[in-house]
Amino acid sequence: MDRKIGENIRALRKLNDLSQQKLADKLGISAQIVSNWERNCNSPSLQDTEKLAKIFSCTIDYLVNNETFYEMNCYLNQIKDKELRNYWYKELVRCKDSELKALQTLWETMKSVAVAQ
Template sequence: MDINKIGEYIQTLRKKKGITQAQLGDRLNISYQAVSKWERGEALPDTLLLLDLAIILETTVDNILNGGERLMNFNKKISTKDIKLGIDNLSNIGNLIGKDNTIYSGMVEGINSRMNIDLEDCFSDPYKKEALVVEIIVQNLINGDYVDISDAQSYLQYDHWKNMVSKYANKYGIK
């Protein structure tokens, strides 16, 4: 918890709403000096005031206490190894049940039309096959999952895809 960031965040929201320190103090039944101390990073709001402060500033208590920074709560940890295994198994279904099987052809048609790709071409080209793995990783990151960068780096072969995973992981707060 960074007291200066909290103060800056309160000040930013207060100014955005066009409220003076005195007006915010009045609404919270405290002095403008107390608000000034928060904004200068000299003190924190009393816990009894946090909910009212959040309502006035149209934010959440979590946002206030995190200085406006997004709190990263990942849904689950994803494994690059497991995703790669899944793509390998998916590519092997045609060999197991026959490429003329309705289930296989329906799966391929569905993925091709949904993703605008040629799935069988991706299965036969290691670079494109790895692109599928990365696509799954990126979609999971967007959906709030966590990926260990070093895990991804160890299972991905191509620098381009390694960089792509790192870029998206960094974007979502994973270093």
């Protein structure tokens, strides 16, 4: 299974301020199933993927294939301050893929400069 769908589900769930239980309730499934998706133990069905896309106001393709969102999510998870992390989640989810790639390049450059100092 492609690892990024679980990460994307987790990130989008948090972005929408939903607990696993609240998301499960919206989908008519158990919280354990949501947990399994997020931990990449299994994948949502096509029907559940369609429901997730509707809940998160995104396309199925974005949910399943957005590699850049997955990569940026990895960076965001390093931010300890929850309020700051949530701010960036909300801002980044609105970005086009090309903008996310540009931000990723900028971030990598900034990290390399900081390490060099």
